[in-house]
Every structure is written in structure tokens, then in C-alpha cells.
Amino acid sequence: MAATPLEDLIAKAIKDADKSFFNEDYAKQARAVMAALKKAGYEVAPVRPPEGLVEWAKDNIPFGRLRPAELITQMYSMMVENVRRFDR
Template identity: 60%
Template sequence: MTSIVETIAQSIKRADRTLFNENYVKQAEAVVEGLRRAGYEVVPLRPPEPLVEYAVENIPFGRLRPSDLIRTLYTTMVSNCRRFTG
């Protein structure tokens, strides 16, 4: 799987029609960092299996309202995604 930084870098490179080569990875890293500062995280559409296993082991058991369970699951998976995708 291609990292989000590489994906953005390739997109910037394809969009740039100048004669000079730029550091697209540096630009892509800046975009991803800006997204994170704004409260976003870029994650794959399908979670990697190790992340699913991590979430299963770290989601609290017991009686949770469905909305609380979904919020906890979402937060756990998104906030830990980088640990399992690079």
C-alpha cells in the first residue's frame, strides 16, 4: 500500500507542469501535517488486520450505549491507525 504522503506527492507532481523538479514529498508531508493540525487524520478505507485486532483488545466491554460504542471504536481506530499503516 502506498503511504498517504507518497500519494499526495505523486498527485502534486502530476499536477505540476513546471520545468523544475520540486520536493513533492516535503510538500505532501506539509499537507498531511496541516490536516493533522486541523484535527484530521488520513486513514485507509479498510483497516489493516493488526489494527482491527488492536481495537478488539482495547474497546471497553460492558454496557455502552450504541452511540458511545461507535464513538469509542472510531476514536480508537483512527487515533491508532498510523501505528499499523506507517
């Protein structure tokens, strides 16, 4: 089975992060993967929202006349962009 574009992105980040043959720096590789994902527009987030994020999102709902799809898109982006604030 062929690798997905996301798998290719992760593999390249690991390959580029550490060229040593011995004593690989796995933390460095992990940082490279996280940076590559972020640069490609991804964010690693928990499946369930961290405590506080839902309440915060409720207080920051975009106001105005939005179509349901626009509201969901804005809410999704807002919550994913802010998940790190509450994921501690």
C-alpha cells in the same frame, strides 16, 4: 464548483510549503499537507483496516455502560488514532 474546506486546507498547505518556482520539493509539500490535515483534526487512513488493527481494537474495547452511539464514537476514534501502528 467551489472548493470544499478540506480542499482549501490542502491547497493552502501546498502553497505555503514551497515558494520556489523551479524544482519544487513535492515531499516537502506532502509533509505540509499531512501536517495541516493533522492540525485540523484529520487523519489519512486506509478504507479497510490494516491487518492487526481489528484484533487490537477488540482487545481494547472501552468497558462500562456505554450507549451504542458513545461506543461507536470511542471505537472509531480509537481505531483512527491507532491506524498508523498497523499500516506498514
